Amino acid sequence: MYQTQDYYMYEILEDYQAAADSEQKEEIFSAFCSLIWNHPNQRKISQKTFAFQIEPALLDTDIGRVFASYSALSCPVCSSTTDQTDFASLIRQKVNNIYTNLFDDRICTRKVYLDLLRLPKKLYFQWKKSLITEPADWTMTAQELSLTLQRAVEESCRLKEIYGRQKMKLEWNEFCMVTEGFLRRLFHNYTPLDLYSSGRPSVIRADTWQEDNFCIRYFCSGLNGYFKNYQKKYYGLSNTGGKKKVPYSRCACGNLFQQNRQHNRRLCDACREKARLEKYRRYNQKRQNKTDTP
């Protein structure tokens, strides 16, 4: 069995390319995959809280009571960074992040969404500060504050639902299979740094650290590209891998579609068909009603 421990990533790739036959290549590739999948840097979902403590003296005011009911908002998150620097941790982190961003509809990483959840805390500290500054720059009544915070929470739910719908559906274990297919292609297409940079004026001297960073960057940007194409195929968009830039838009249902030249298309193919059928149904209903009336 091929052993990956204590190897740099470029060494594994070099072994793969130098392997005598496809059986040996497969052994190296599966050893690399099990290193990534069994890595301790697993996807862990936790609750991020936007909690804050209200000073006891302020808790007994109308505004303080409003803040109290919004002082423990939270949402599920999945860590998107690692403090480890070895290639396996970094590649595994990249894979985790792709799943979070493209497939996991439980997690919303959009700033606009998180800012809404942070609003109560932000306003609380503004209000608290206004109590000791002259002139006080706080104008909201308790009712206005209550309404503002209620709307912020409602809006955050609405956004989470919209962005969740924009994620593709794929279970984690299916995602791993797809990812392995892409990793295999990256193994196959890998060009070492010294070959890559020969032929162009370069001051890069390939030492191990650079070589491994080069590999990691190659894998990360390669996975990005493959998943971008995966997304286009998922939504039935043509021009995968094409050079020409085609504008895409999102339908309200979450599907991506190819935008037209006038930039006025609003529905994806499926919703367009649904709208057409609905129109037809209403038209028939009307006709039916007409013939029914004596």
Ligand SMILES: [Zn+2]
């Ligand atoms: Zn649609």
